[in-house]
Amino acid sequence: MEEKRASVVVIAEQGEDGIQPVSLQLVGKARQLADKLGSKVAAVVLGQKLTKAAEELVGAGADLVFQGDSDLLVPYQAELYTEIIVKLMVEHCPDILLIGSTFMGRELAPLVAARLETGLTAHCIDLVMNSEGILEQKIPAYGGMITIVCPKKRPQMATVANGVFPNPVLDSARSGEIVPIHVPKELPLRVQTLETVKERSEGISLESASVIVAGGAGAGDHDGWHHIAELAEVLNAGLGATRPAVDAGWTELETMIGQSGKMVSPEVYIGVGLSGELQHMVGIIGAKVMIAINNDARAPVFEQVDYGVVEDCRILVPALVQALRNTLG
Amino acid sequence: MLNIVVCVKAVPEQSIANKLKIDPVTKSLPRLDIPLVMNSLDSHALEAALQFKRKSGAHITILCMGPPPAGNIVRECLALGADKGILLTDPAFAGADAFATAYTLAKAIEKNGPVDVVFCGMASSDGATEWVGPEIATFLNMPVVTMVREIVEDRGDEWTVKADYQYGYRKVRLKLPAVITVTRNLNQPKSLSFSGILKARSKEITKWDREKLDIPAERVGLKGSPTHVTEMAHLESRREVEILEGSLQEKIKRLVQILSDAGVV
Amino acid sequence: MIDFTFTEEQELFRKAAREFADTKIAPHVPTMEKTNRGWDEVVKELAGAEMFAVTIPEEYGGLGMGYVARLIALEEIARVSVATAMMYQVFGLGIEPFIRFGTEEQKRKYLPKFASGERLATVAVTEPSGGSDPKGCRTTYKKVNGTYVLNGRKCFITNAHTADAQVVLAVDEDNPDALTTFVVEKGMNGFKPTHEEHKVGMRGCNTGEIEMKNVSVAAENVIGGEGKGLKVAMAAIGDVGRGGMVGCALGLQRACLDASVKFSNERILYGKPISNLQAIQFKIAKMKIDLEAGRLLGYRAAAMQDKGERSSNEFAVAKYYATEAAQKAAKMAVDIHGGYGCMEEFPVTRYLRDSFVLGPSAGTSDVMMVIISRWALS
Numbered sequence: 001m002e003e004k005r006a007s008v009v010v011i012a013e014q015g016e017d018g019i020q021p022v023s024l025q026l027v028g029k030a031r032q033l034a035d036k037l038g039s040k041v042a043a044v045v046l047g048q049k050l051t052k053a054a055e056e057l058v059g060a061g062a063d064l065v066f067q068g069d070s071d072l073l074v075p076y077q078a079e080l081y082t083e084i085i086v087k088l089m090v091e092h093c094p095d096i097l098l099i100g101s102t103f104m105g106r107e108l109a110p111l112v113a114a115r116l117e118t119g120l121t122a123h124c125i126d127l128v129m130n131s132e133g134i135l136e137q138k139i140p141a142y143g144g145m146i147t148i149v150c151p152k153k154r155p156q157m158a159t160v161a162n163g164v165f166p167n168p169v170l171d172s173a174r175s176g177e178i179v180p181i182h183v184p185k186e187l188p189l190r191v192q193t194l195e196t197v198k199e200r201s202e203g204i205s206l207e208s209a210s211v212i213v214a215g216g217a218g219a220g221d222h223d224g225w226h227h228i229a230e231l232a233e234v235l236n237a238g239l240g241a242t243r244p245a246v247d248a249g250w251t252e253l254e255t256m257i258g259q260s261g262k263m264v265s266p267e268v269y270i271g272v273g274l275s276g277e278l279q280h281m282v283g284i285i286g287a288k289v290m291i292a293i294n295n296d297a298r299a300p301v302f303e304q305v306d307y308g309v310v311e312d313c314r315i316l317v318p319a320l321v322q323a324l325r326n327t328l329g
Numbered sequence: 330m331l332n333i334v335v336c337v338k339a340v341p342e343q344s345i346a347n348k349l350k351i352d353p354v355t356k357s358l359p360r361l362d363i364p365l366v367m368n369s370l371d372s373h374a375l376e377a378a379l380q381f382k383r384k385s386g387a388h389i390t391i392l393c394m395g396p397p398p399a400g401n402i403v404r405e406c407l408a409l410g411a412d413k414g415i416l417l418t419d420p421a422f423a424g425a426d427a428f429a430t431a432y433t434l435a436k437a438i439e440k441n442g443p444v445d446v447v448f449c450g451m452a453s454s455d456g457a458t459e460w461v462g463p464e465i466a467t468f469l470n471m472p473v474v475t476m477v478r479e480i481v482e483d484r485g486d487e488w489t490v491k492a493d494y495q496y497g498y499r500k501v502r503l504k505l506p507a508v509i510t511v512t513r514n515l516n517q518p519k520s521l522s523f524s525g526i527l528k529a530r531s532k533e534i535t536k537w538d539r540e541k542l543d544i545p546a547e548r549v550g551l552k553g554s555p556t557h558v559t560e561m562a563h564l565e566s567r568r569e570v571e572i573l574e575g576s577l578q579e580k581i582k583r584l585v586q587i588l589s590d591a592g593v594v
Numbered sequence: 595m596i597d598f599t600f601t602e603e604q605e606l607f608r609k610a611a612r613e614f615a616d617t618k619i620a621p622h623v624p625t626m627e628k629t630n631r632g633w634d635e636v637v638k639e640l641a642g643a644e645m646f647a648v649t650i651p652e653e654y655g656g657l658g659m660g661y662v663a664r665l666i667a668l669e670e671i672a673r674v675s676v677a678t679a680m681m682y683q684v685f686g687l688g689i690e691p692f693i694r695f696g697t698e699e700q701k702r703k704y705l706p707k708f709a710s711g712e713r714l715a716t717v718a719v720t721e722p723s724g725g726s727d728p729k730g731c732r733t734t735y736k737k738v739n740g741t742y743v744l745n746g747r748k749c750f751i752t753n754a755h756t757a758d759a760q761v762v763l764a765v766d767e768d769n770p771d772a773l774t775t776f777v778v779e780k781g782m783n784g785f786k787p788t789h790e791e792h793k794v795g796m797r798g799c800n801t802g803e804i805e806m807k808n809v810s811v812a813a814e815n816v817i818g819g820e821g822k823g824l825k826v827a828m829a830a831i832g833d834v835g836r837g838g839m840v841g842c843a844l845g846l847q848r849a850c851l852d853a854s855v856k857f858s859n860e861r862i863l864y865g866k867p868i869s870n871l872q873a874i875q876f877k878i879a880k881m882k883i884d885l886e887a888g889r890l891l892g893y894r895a896a897a898m899q900d901k902g903e904r905s906s907n908e909f910a911v912a913k914y915y916a917t918e919a920a921q922k923a924a925k926m927a928v929d930i931h932g933g934y935g936c937m938e939e940f941p942v943t944r945y946l947r948d949s950f951v952l953g954p955s956a957g958t959s960d961v962m963m964v965i966i967s968r969w970a971l972s
Binding site for chain 2: 102109110111122243253279288306310319320324
Binding site: 400401404405408520521522523524526527529530 | 617
């Protein structure tokens, strides 16, 4: 058992077409962490028709793939998944357990963590192995980056959003062991997912947009938001938002960029009517040109961009849209 | 009649929260001096309970873990229509991470008596882990559904709900007793009314500390938290900002230029 | 005395009032400003939020919350719309004679409907011959076979057109020393609101004239007893009327201060926000001082009123101080805004116009000074 044991485990999630990108990103990161520990990486995937999934996981760096293949596992069932994973973790005793912050991950992670009576950190934007072999989990907060550790309990658990870590290059030459895991058939379920329903196609995926316009509380109201949406449209850009804009009901949670939302890496980012809170700004990685429009000269956003415009966005944006329309003909 | 518990959190007011800094000694967020307001998602949790109460009758208990000023939030919930309130307050609870918080809340729910539904906001505006609801469920050995946007069927002890999920939603059947965490889209909370505030005069708010809950010290607060903050680092900005000058029209002209240079236009 | 903090419950009243003002009243302000109308809508909102029940005792369908609560509600509403606050305060003023001097029958007949907002009240004292001199009133009554016949005109009456029941002060045709207050109701023959005023400020607040031509009023519509009219009118105006103006003024001051703080933090001159300049800081400090002082004066008087103590002198001081301060605050706010202070999209222009109307309402500042000097010299 000792040789087989992987210190770093990733709960991978199957998507419509193979493994979800975030799971592969985490396996790539897990590989890095395991290498530092001189240990192995294991992935756990539950679902059906998992051959391709297992291949991708191994290609991304997993040495072991624990595979639970059963129709009982599609769609996601909280209690069944929790039961299987907890049992596996108790047997396997990894040091680190990582889960992607998907809808499933955000429910499953705390269920597993509470059962294992261990610590869990949400929305990490970096994971660093320190010299004592403890995982430093970094999250942005309150004007800086705070480091969280789980010194005693094991495994150290963390959730990470899609896009935080890079997509690993899949190495088809890598080999790994596929271990089938037992799926209990008679587990009484008190909560059951009956079906999953798709409501929208992805549209301009924020994660792949090269230009992003993000709006915040400064939009003021639906009309103000509408102008910001127009700006995105005229620039053929993705439309993102901060939490206040989502809370105000002007846009959906899916458009939220930031620590608890989407991580994006556009070429050009335009922040409109947002203050530049860290929780949002950390969602923007490696933009070449960053522009901010805000009517408060003291807004922190002006310290984090290349170009700043101190104006009421409700006055400037419509005028800018007009000027752009004129330029574009 | 259903027994409902609504977990609410007192969080720092948003505009002040932006200026909050971490306490270097306890390495947790100092909440005492900052005006506290009810976590906005929790008002949707409360409204879910109230809607059920208006429709079919229910007894609603508010549960809140926080410093003494959080009692105002509990009173506000009573004014909105809840029946009784419990404030968990004790210096020993300070510094609790999601795990310790959920454990303490779960113990209080147990002590309070039989419960059919626990409503929580899906996340708090500070912290924002989303962990507390599911962890309470685990400690109480109850099922949970997170991110509920609609309650489709709520007669009897088998409810059907819709929860936000990737690309849309999932339909979930749930056997009570259960924990439900809610999204903003579930409902529109009603405003405070004067008569509601007056009615709250006769409603009880109980205060429980660690001893009352009979929880050992090492299971609450910072001591009971598997995770803690070790350090805070200031993030250096690597950009030198140019603030555009001139009239509105001049700034617009310059912006168009910048966008053109960046290849956007 | 001495505990200067609000209770938890009072803080909740304030929260409820603030939310109400922001969500239910604020949207109507632009229409009220533009059209000088829209009072029906805001009256409906006030009724829906139980605002009319605040000072009416529980046994008559009210909430019996008292006058501190009333002042809190007024302050929060005025912060968003002084016009609405003014109408609300005068409705309260109209209700007061019933609460204080009404017979059991009158209370049962009128108060429950006032509480629900189904019927609205106001007080009509002022005439072209003067409001500052109520004894000089020329509206007359003549007792004829057990009923009273009223003749006359009242002007500058808030809620003239919206009120269902007006407490009208009239002088005995045959005895200039005898004044009586009567409840004159919509639909009474010979009674009608006439001219609508177009005020420079508090637009959307219904102000107008009423006319009485041989209006026959039954004996049961006498409030407070024959010959007691001045006492009734002055008692109501003396604290509820003045108290209401304090609420309007404090709310306006708060609005001026908030607007000034916001603007001065955003306006950049010489590379920094103008809130860095001492000249601006001092204006803001003056506004703050006046607001703090006015609040203490107002709430002190209201607390006395809640205890059942005579508070009309204390309210005279508070009314004088707060309404004068509000006018200064509005001017300072406009000054801080510079050129923008003249532009109608900026609310400070409205604040300035609203501030003018605070002075002469419920007694001019000069009249307040007379009352206060009398108090001091006694």
